[in-house]
Amino acid sequence: MAQAFRITALPGDGIGAEVMEAALAVLEHVGASATVAFEVTTRPIGGAAIEAHGRPIDEATLEVCRAADAILLGAVGGPQWDRLPTESRPERALLRLREALGLFTNLRPAKVYAALVQASSLKEEVVADTDLVVVRELTGGIYFGQPRGYDDQRGWNTLVYTRNEVERIARVAMELALKRRGKVTSVHKANVLESSQFWRDVVHQVAEEYPGVTLDDMYVDNAAMQLVRQPGQFDVILTQNMFGDILSDVAAMITGSLGMLPSASLGDKHALYEPVHGSAPDIAGQGQANPLAMIASVAMMLTISLERPELGARLEQAIEQTLAAGYRTADIAASGAQVIGTDEMTRQVLESYDRINAATESHQEAIKED
Numbered sequence: 001m002a003q004a005f006r007i008t009a010l011p012g013d014g015i016g017a018e019v020m021e022a023a024l025a026v027l028e029h030v031g032a033s034a035t036v037a038f039e040v041t042t043r044p045i046g047g048a049a050i051e052a053h054g055r056p057i058d059e060a061t062l063e064v065c066r067a068a069d070a071i072l073l074g075a076v077g078g079p080q081w082d083r084l085p086t087e088s089r090p091e092r093a094l095l096r097l098r099e100a101l102g103l104f105t106n107l108r109p110a111k112v113y114a115a116l117v118q119a120s121s122l123k124e125e126v127v128a129d130t131d132l133v134v135v136r137e138l139t140g141g142i143y144f145g146q147p148r149g150y151d152d153q154r155g156w157n158t159l160v161y162t163r164n165e166v167e168r169i170a171r172v173a174m175e176l177a178l179k180r181r182g183k184v185t186s187v188h189k190a191n192v193l194e195s196s197q198f199w200r201d202v203v204h205q206v207a208e209e210y211p212g213v214t215l216d217d218m219y220v221d222n223a224a225m226q227l228v229r230q231p232g233q234f235d236v237i238l239t240q241n242m243f244g245d246i247l248s249d250v251a252a253m254i255t256g257s258l259g260m261l262p263s264a265s266l267g268d269k270h271a272l273y274e275p276v277h278g279s280a281p282d283i284a285g286q287g288q289a290n291p292l293a294m295i296a297s298v299a300m301m302l303t304i305s306l307e308r309p310e311l312g313a314r315l316e317q318a319i320e321q322t323l324a325a326g327y328r329t330a331d332i333a334a335s336g337a338q339v340i341g342t343d344e345m346t347r348q349v350l351e352s353y354d355r356i357n358a359a360t361e362s363h364q365e366a367i368k369e370d
């Protein structure tokens, strides 16, 4: 019998809704060709939710998210809602979701696809073997510490981490490293900040539980430099909220395009997968959006939350083969190259997926006959 999963789809605004269509087509396809079934519930979020019921996210949507095995999000926002007060803007829905679902980890893989190595702003030989994940603590640190404020003489924020906050994010990084190349780089500023000395020590204590993982420490300023000098040296980068915010954007740009980057936000009970990009109002409604970041987010969901890594890997491979065959949306096309739209790119990925499936099945048949 097929394994059934409940998925909440939050398409959002602009190209968020367009790439979500691609994600749902992928789920339907994977469901039809494997022993899994997806029961998808779609809810408005962001600007779409403001139009539907006056708020960027409502309690009913949060309930549907809580009941799901995993959540897929497109993107929110658009110029029509830019004049609303901060509390009512579409982007508020993202903070509310993280808080309500306890999503304390942000995972951002940055991988350079061989076919796109020229799209990076760095030299080919520097970026060629980049395949890293930034594990960013998402609900603590200086963005949330109290007291905070400013007057006409001073401005202040508080950087505090508790043992529990550091231990749980360190464990996520160690577990992830075990499934990858076994290396964690803990990034901090322990030469200057006491909160970083605490971070460093707690991460080392957690690492003692993981003899299969090699742990290195790196100061954040050096990490920024090393990321653009030799990104291939990193496997898993573990860091606190603000450092992760900055470093994950640096890592992202190594790969060349926003339209290629997936992400996951994880908590103890819930998980949300989304492309790194926004709603791209400049190209919304034109069918030009690159769906690969969203499709790669589906691959992460299959691997991490639904524990079907073989399906996630096949989808990843399908993306790679589609790019290797030369298919490009406008954002990743070299000048003069032939460009395809969102639907055609999605169709090509699904065709590659079918070819990989067929090859895997005939390989397994051959093994059985042996």
Ligand code: NAD
Residues within 6 Å of the ligand: 015, 074, 075, 076, 077, 078, 079, 091, 094, 258, 259, 260, 274, 276, 277, 278, 279, 280, 281, 282, 283, 288, 289, 290, 291, 293, 331
């Ligand atoms: P953006 O990521 O939407 O777009 C930046 C540039 O990248 C644009 O030129 C866009 O056309 C291009 N781009 C992005 N994704 C693409 C894709 N998949 N295919 C092809 N091209 C792509 O960032 P922005 O313009 O700064 O923000 C637009 C809106 O999105 C704002 O309202 C912002 O608040 C919101 N936003 C939302 C999220 C989210 O929902 N997680 C994240 C970032 C920005």
